[in-house]
Every structure is written in C-alpha cells, then in structure tokens.
Amino acid sequence: MNEHAPASPFTTPTDTQPILLSAIAELVNAKHAGDDVAVTGVVSATTAVTPGTLFVGVPGARFHGASFADKARDAGAVALLTGELGADIAAEAGLPTLVVGDPREVIADVAKTVYGTEPDSPALIGVTGTDGKTTTTYLLHALLDALDIPAALSGTVERRIGDRSIATRLSGRLTTPQVDYLHQLVAAMREQGTEVAAIEVSAQGIERGRIEGLCFAIAIFTNLTQDHLDDYGSMENNFAAKRPLFTPEHARRGVIAVNDEWGQRLAAEAEIPVATVSHDPEIDADWQVTTRELALDRTEVKLRHRDGRTLTTSVSQPGWFIAFDLALAIVALHEHGVELERLDAALQATDGLQIELPGRLDVVNPSGPGPRILVDYGHTPASFRTVLTTLRRFTAGRLFMVFGADGDRDPSKRPDMARSAAIADTIIVTDYNPRFEDPDAIRRTLVETLHAEFPDREVYEIADSATGIAKAVSLANEGDLIFVGGHGHRRDVEVRGRLIPYSVKDAARAALAMHGWDPTSE
Numbered sequence: 001m002n003e004h005a006p007a008s009p010f011t012t013p014t015d016t017q018p019i020l021l022s023a024i025a026e027l028v029n030a031k032h033a034g035d036d037v038a039v040t041g042v043v044s045a046t047t048a049v050t051p052g053t054l055f056v057g058v059p060g061a062r063f064h065g066a067s068f069a070d071k072a073r074d075a076g077a078v079a080l081l082t083g084e085l086g087a088d089i090a091a092e093a094g095l096p097t098l099v100v101g102d103p104r105e106v107i108a109d110v111a112k113t114v115y116g117t118e119p120d121s122p123a124l125i126g127v128t129g130t131d132g133k134t135t136t137t138y139l140l141h142a143l144l145d146a147l148d149i150p151a152a153l154s155g156t157v158e159r160r161i162g163d164r165s166i167a168t169r170l171s172g173r174l175t176t177p178q179v180d181y182l183h184q185l186v187a188a189m190r191e192q193g194t195e196v197a198a199i200e201v202s203a204q205g206i207e208r209g210r211i212e213g214l215c216f217a218i219a220i221f222t223n224l225t226q227d228h229l230d231d232y233g234s235m236e237n238n239f240a241a242k243r244p245l246f247t248p249e250h251a252r253r254g255v256i257a258v259n260d261e262w263g264q265r266l267a268a269e270a271e272i273p274v275a276t277v278s279h280d281p282e283i284d285a286d287w288q289v290t291t292r293e294l295a296l297d298r299t300e301v302k303l304r305h306r307d308g309r310t311l312t313t314s315v316s317q318p319g320w321f322i323a324f325d326l327a328l329a330i331v332a333l334h335e336h337g338v339e340l341e342r343l344d345a346a347l348q349a350t351d352g353l354q355i356e357l358p359g360r361l362d363v364v365n366p367s368g369p370g371p372r373i374l375v376d377y378g379h380t381p382a383s384f385r386t387v388l389t390t391l392r393r394f395t396a397g398r399l400f401m402v403f404g405a406d407g408d409r410d411p412s413k414r415p416d417m418a419r420s421a422a423i424a425d426t427i428i429v430t431d432y433n434p435r436f437e438d439p440d441a442i443r444r445t446l447v448e449t450l451h452a453e454f455p456d457r458e459v460y461e462i463a464d465s466a467t468g469i470a471k472a473v474s475l476a477n478e479g480d481l482i483f484v485g486g487h488g489h490r491r492d493v494e495v496r497g498r499l500i501p502y503s504v505k506d507a508a509r510a511a512l513a514m515h516g517w518d519p520t521s522e
C-alpha cells in the first residue's frame with residue numbers, strides 16, 4: 001500500500017530562505033561529506049520532496065528511508081541527512097550528506113530552522129483527546145470563518161489553508177503528520193496569511209516527536225476513553241502520552257474539559273495556565289456548559305463563566321457533545337484573546353454556527369424520504385454510546401446500528417463496542433477494516449457478546465458493509481433512524497494491505513434507492 005502522495009504545492013512554502021548544508025551541519029553537529037549546497041526545505045518522505053530539499057533518511061518499521069535517496073534525488077532533493085547506516089545504504093545516490101547519530105532526534109530542529117517556524121505565526125490551536133479532535137478543529141475553523149480571521153486546519157480528514165485543501169489520505173495519512181511535514185505546513189500557512197490554525201494532535205503524534213519545535217498558543221483536551229490500548233497498554237500510558245502537550249515546551253495556555261477524571265487530573269497536573277470547562281454542574285470548572293438537543297439540525301449551548309458572563313448559541317448538528325466541543329472552541333478562541341462579545345456577535349449574525357462535519361454525524365438524506373441514515377467516523381465504545389443515546393432521543397421509531405470493528409487494533413475494546421451498539425433495537429454486524437486479521441473472527445466476538453448479553457436484540461451478521469446497510473434499509477420504515485458507525489469520511493477499507501475503495505455514504509444512497517427511497521441529499 002502506498003501511503004505517500006505527490007507533493008502538494010500549496011502545502012509547500014515558497015519563501016523559505018536558502019540555508020547552507022554547512023550551517024545545518026553545525027546546528028546538529030553532523031559530519032558533512034560532499035558539496036556545501038543550499039537547501040530550501042526538509043522532508044522525510046520521498047513523495048513530499050520538491051526541488052532544493054534536504055531529504056532525511058530515517059529507519060522505520062518497514063523501510064530505511066535512506067534506501068529511497070535516489071528517488072528523492074530524482075525528485076529534486078539536493079542533499080541527505082541520515083545516520084551511519086543510512087549513509088552506507090544511500091552511498092550510490094551520490095548526494096551531499098550529513099551524518100548524525102540519530103536523524104530522528106535532529107529532524108525537528110532542522111525543520112524549525114529551515115522553515116523558520118515561530119510561535120504565533122500563525123497561532124496554533126492544538127486539539128487532543130480520544131473523541132472530538134476532528135469535530136473541535138472543524139468547529140474552530142468555522143468559528144474563525146465567522147469571525148473573518150484567516151484560518152487553516154490539519155487533521156484526520158484534510159489539510160486546509162484558506163480555500164485550498166488536500167485529503168489527509170493523500171498527504172501522509174497521519175492525523176498528526178511527521179514533524180518535518182508539520183513545520184512545512186505551518187510555514188505554508190504563514191506564507192498564505194493564516195492567522196490561526198486548528199491542528200489535531202494525536203497522542204501517537206506527541207509521543208513520536210511529531211510536534212517537536214512547535215509551541216501551540218492554546219492546547220485543548222476533549223476527553224480520554226478507551227482506544228489504542230494495544231498501543232499504550234493502559235489508560236494511564238495513554239494519558240501520559242497526551243500530557244506533554246500541556247507543558248510550556250508545547251503550549252502557552254490550555255483549555256481542558258474536566259467531565260472525566262482524566263481531564264480533572266490533567267487540569268491539576270498541567271504546567272501551563274488552564275481554563276477548565278465542564279458539562280456536569282457537580283464538577284467545579286471555570287466554564288459551565290449546558291446543552292439542549294433541539295433537533296437533528298440544532299443543538300443549543302450555553303456557556304457560563306464563574307464570574308457570571310454568559311454566551312448562548314447553537315450549532316447545526318445533533319448531539320450535546322458537538323455543542324460541548326463548540327464550547328471548547330469558543331473558550332479556546334476567547335483564551336487566545338477574542339472577546340466574548342465579538343464571538344457572540346459573529347454567532348448571532350449567522351443564527352448559531354452553521355457547519356457540515358465530514359463524516360461526523362453526517363445525515364445522508366436530511367430531508368428524506370425514508371429512514372434517515374447517519375454516518376459517523378467514531379469507532380470507540382464511548383463514541384458509539386454517546387451518539388446512539390443522542391439518536392435515540394430523535395426517533396419515535398426504531399434505531400438501527402450497522403457497524404464492525406477494526407482489525408489489528410485494540411481487540412480488547414470489541415466487546416464494549418458491541419455493548420454500546422446494543423443501545424440500538426436492531427444491530428447489523430459487518431466488516432470494517434479487517435487489515436491482516438480474520439474478519440470472521442472479529443465479527444464473531446461482536447456477535448457473541450450481543451447474543452450472550454442482549455438476547456432480546458435483533459442481531460444480523462452480514463460481512464459486507466454495503467449489504468448490511470441495505471439490510472437495515474430493507475427492515476426500516478419512515479421515522480426510523482439507521483446509524484452506520486465507523487467509516488465516516490473515509491473513501492476506502494483496508495484488507496490485507498490493500499486499500500479497497502468504499503464510501504459508506506454512497507452505499508447508503510444506493511441502499512435507499514434500491515428500496516424505493518429516493519435520496520435527495522447532495
């Protein structure tokens with residue numbers, strides 16, 4: 001599977017000052033062999049190479065990056081930075097080379113120097129947490145738009161600067177990109193006039209050095225629930241991976257949701273000033289948030305500061321949690337210096353925040369006819385629970401859940417995913433992204449949990465997701481809701497190392513059409 005993509009010009013700054021290899025050698029204490037060329041960029045993936053870049057060859061789990069030095073050279077790289085082994089591997093490429101002990105350790109410093117990334121240019125708002133990173137970055141971006149502040153965004157779905165965008169699946173695939181790419185992106189944002197950028201910061205990204213050299217103006221924490229236990233071993237380790245974002249090295253101020261014990265701990269342990277936000281009146285916080293789920297396209301949110309100031313608005317999406325994420329976004333911009341009155345005026349001008357979240361509680365057929373189908377990228381037990389509980393309130397009819405579980409990812413969360421799915425009346429278990437696992441075995445865990453613990457639920461096992469959706473549509477009536485958990489915005493599924501095109505929204509539209517409900521959306 002090729003995870004890399006052609007360099008995208010708008011994410012590459014054009015105004016970087018050329019810097020000599022000898023200056024970089026001095027900066028990182030490297031051995032220098034070959035010509036003293038000038039470089040204008042630094043990247044660790046061949047597909048991001050543009051003419052004039054310094055290619056960094058790092059050893060990875062699958063490849064040694066240095067083995068692609070010739071490819072990088074052909075794409076315009078003018079020099080190589082690597083370790084001793086990398087230099088041997090890349091000898092034939094004939095590039096001027098800097099050799100250091102561990103190239104991963106110096107890459108952030110080099111990127112920062114070459115791209116000239118500085119705090120507040122643009123101001124970065126980083127969002128971390130198990131659920132809600134993507135949602136909160138989109139809410140921030142929409143708020144910035146409403147305020148007429150030039151904005152950018154980077155996360156699981158896309159990298160966006162102004163009105164130009166590249167899908168994340170075409171730009172390294174990572175929610176939080178490699179550190180060289182992130183510095184490059186931030187420099188491109190600066191060059192294109194971005195004032196504030198909303199950046200998803202995954203715990204894996206923090207742990208693997210992808211935010212090194214960057215200091216966020218504001219760091220937001222949404223929540224911590226079970227996910228990636230295969231990676232971390234324990235919630236404690238997952239928490240520990242997120243905590244460094246809330247230190248002076250990486251952020252100046254924090255905005256922390258204290259709804260769960262992890263947020264409360266983080267607020268107590270953070271080494272930067274923080275504003276706390278709570279959805280639970282029993283929990284002490286700087287900002288109390290109350291939400292009212294009015295309709296599938298309107299949720300109200302009221303913020304009250306402990307000093308008595310308030311702001312009331314709404315968002316054009318279902319779910320208290322999205323309204324709560326909006327509260328986090330509002331508090332973050334306020335902490336960044338935007339007056340509450342200005343935020344209030346902008347939100348009033350648009351009658352609340354009007355937003356479309358790609359693949360997040362995305363209604364396929366908002367005006368019908370037929371059962372409404374909603375797709376959502378959430379794939380944790382907690383996100384299933386929150387979303388289904390909300391959807392239950394919006395149907396007098398039956399609630400259907402179509403879902404599967406990831407292969408090669410945290411098998412321990414599967415029984416809990418099934419338990420959350422059991423909030424629905426009818427559950428259809430399908431395949432999701434089996435990767436290298438046996439999909440039958442994944443489904444079996446889900447179905448067995450449902451049969452054992454929820455014997456009165458109607459449960460179907462249908463391997464193919466599109467067929468599972470069609471089954472739900474065949475059983476559903478006008479007034480029922482069908483929730484498809486997992487795929488969201490994704491355009492493919494991963495099976496045995498291959499990416500197979502699949503759009504869950506297209507599958508839902510086809511299923512509706514097949515059963516005589518003509519979808520009217522998009």
Ligand SMILES: CC(=O)N[C@H]1[C@@H](OP(=O)(O)OP(=O)(O)OC[C@H]2O[C@@H](n3ccc(=O)[nH]c3=O)[C@H](O)[C@@H]2O)O[C@H](CO)[C@@H](O)[C@@H]1O[C@H](C)C(=O)N[C@@H](C)C(=O)N[C@H](CCC(=O)O)C(=O)O
Pocket residue numbers: 003004044045046047058059060061062063064065066068172173174175176177178202204205208
């Ligand atoms: C554990 C981890 O983070 N691994 C990432 C890491 O892999 P790696 O260091 O082993 O690299 P490798 O694939 O062996 O390649 C070695 C080097 O050769 C380079 N290369 C490779 C092939 C080529 O054709 N050209 C080329 O230049 C690569 O860019 C790399 O520099 O660098 C790769 C290139 O950037 C990533 O694709 C890979 O992400 C893996 C696949 C991944 O899934 N990571 C997950 C754990 C992750 O980080 N997820 C979080 C999100 C979680 C969430 O929000 O739920 C994220 O931020 O995305």
Ligand SMILES: Nc1ncnc2c1ncn2[C@@H]1O[C@H](COP(=O)(O)OP(=O)(O)OP(=O)(O)O)[C@@H](O)[C@H]1O
Pocket residue numbers: 129130131132133134135136156175222223319321322324325360361376377378379382383384386387
């Ligand atoms: N504050 C919140 N609390 C609980 N659930 C939330 C919250 N915000 C969003 N969600 C729900 O969690 C799921 C995932 O949301 P989102 O994609 O924004 O999270 P994420 O952190 O970006 O996840 P990922 O890293 O997997 O992309 C969705 O179902 C979303 O509606």
